[in-house]
Amino acid sequence: MRDLDEQALQAEQKKADIGPDIDLAEYDSSSPxxxxxxxxxGISATDRDRMILAGIDTDEEERAGTFIQxxxxxxxxxxxxxxxxxxxxxxxxxxxxxxxxxxxKLASVDTDKYTSRAYRELxxxxxxxxxxxxxVAFPVQACMYLEKEGLSQNVHNIIIAEEGSELDIIxxxxxxxxxxxxxxxxxxxxxxxxxxxxxxTMIHHWAQDILVRPRSVALVEEGGQFLxxxxxxxxxxxxxxxxxxxxxxxxxxxxxxxxxxxSPGSExxxxxxxxxxxxxxxxxxxxxxxxxxxxxxxxxxxxxxxxGVRGHLECRGLIMNExxxxxxxxxxxxxxxxxxxxxxxxxxIAQDEILYLMSRGLTEDEATATIVRGFLNVDIPGLxxxxxxxxxxxxxxxxxxxx
Numbered sequence: 001m002r003d004l005d006e007q008a009l010q011a012e013q014k015k016a017d018i019g020p021d022i023d024l025a026e027y028d029s030s031s032p033x034x035x036x037x038x039x040x041x042g043i044s045a046t047d048r049d050r051m052i053l054a055g056i057d058t059d060e061e062e063r064a065g066t067f068i069q070x071x072x073x074x075x076x077x078x079x080x081x082x083x084x085x086x087x088x089x090x091x092x093x094x095x096x097x098x099x100x101x102x103x104x105k106l107a108s109v110d111t112d113k114y115t116s117r118a119y120r121e122l123x124x125x126x127x128x129x130x131x132x133x134x135x136v137a138f139p140v141q142a143c144m145y146l147e148k149e150g151l152s153q154n155v156h157n158i159i160i161a162e163e164g165s166e167l168d169i170i171x172x173x174x175x176x177x178x179x180x181x182x183x184x185x186x187x188x189x190x191x192x193x194x195x196x197x198x199x200x201t202m203i204h205h206w207a208q209d210i211l212v213r214p215r216s217v218a219l220v221e222e223g224g225q226f227l228x229x230x231x232x233x234x235x236x237x238x239x240x241x242x243x244x245x246x247x248x249x250x251x252x253x254x255x256x257x258x259x260x261x262x263s264p265g266s267e268x269x270x271x272x273x274x275x276x277x278x279x280x281x282x283x284x285x286x287x288x289x290x291x292x293x294x295x296x297x298x299x300x301x302x303x304x305x306x307x308g309v310r311g312h313l314e315c316r317g318l319i320m321n322e323x324x325x326x327x328x329x330x331x332x333x334x335x336x337x338x339x340x341x342x343x344x345x346x347x348x349i350a351q352d353e354i355l356y357l358m359s360r361g362l363t364e365d366e367a368t369a370t371i372v373r374g375f376l377n378v379d380i381p382g383l384x385x386x387x388x389x390x391x392x393x394x395x396x397x398x399x400x401x402x403x
Contacts, residue, residue: 271299
């Protein structure tokens, strides 16, 4: 992978410097130990209620497996179906030699000080693997939970969809009700093998003063499909992420869908980069952004390196109650015959739309809510109905806050 794209690594370093600086000394990596629980009902009712807000079903209905990390401790890790493996990463690194073939193979330790901290002061994280040819019918769910005030939670995740497999993951991040300040540093490496399909949906439900620095890289082989949905609609102090995907096999596909709400005082800098290295690869980055008083940057970059590739960027922003939205689309064509396009629009709710809905019997708040709901309703091709339901629920909860 290093030989494939040394320029891409330099670009990752440049993009990682975006966003406000964080003094890591203000956040402690020492954490209390939390015991494993035998069943999810062994988690306190208070914690379960917070996890539910991040899309975690503690009843595990229609779930293929679950991983829960509380502060630095993996407290629950279980697969319920054949063809699916779930491990805490520290356990996997100690017991499974093959995991070392994937650990820090896509992401770079020295990308920035956040990746360096995740390497030097690793707490835990997960390894989720769909075995060759397995079709995992129900989603896997994973939750990163912060309970200690002022903690720097340092995580590394590895996700592998082996050849011909199909895997859906819902991952939620949340804080205990009493937590105000904290830092989450999350490294994720995705490996989508030949003709495999992975959909990954992340729902954030952080506290007001949490700082978040995810760093992720994906590799998609021939005929592979990677669908990445990112939902951040609750207050957070600062979020900066710029995931990179390499389409490294003929006919590989990647689609990013971001739903973002910038609350008062929040700074969100969210983007994504997709490299189209091989013929017939396709990429799409779609963002819907609402500022309710926060500062929000929506980025996207598609790089077409060979003829016969296609990519599209789309960013639409809605300003409510002031705030700033900055759309930054970037297209790079490096060969004849690439097809890359983008469109971006930022504005406010049109008053005539509100008046029309009010003429149909809605109150002004109801009319506004209807328009916001429609704005955030993105048609995501290939999204399983269960994941669509989780996204709809997150949109509904966020809408209640904005109204």
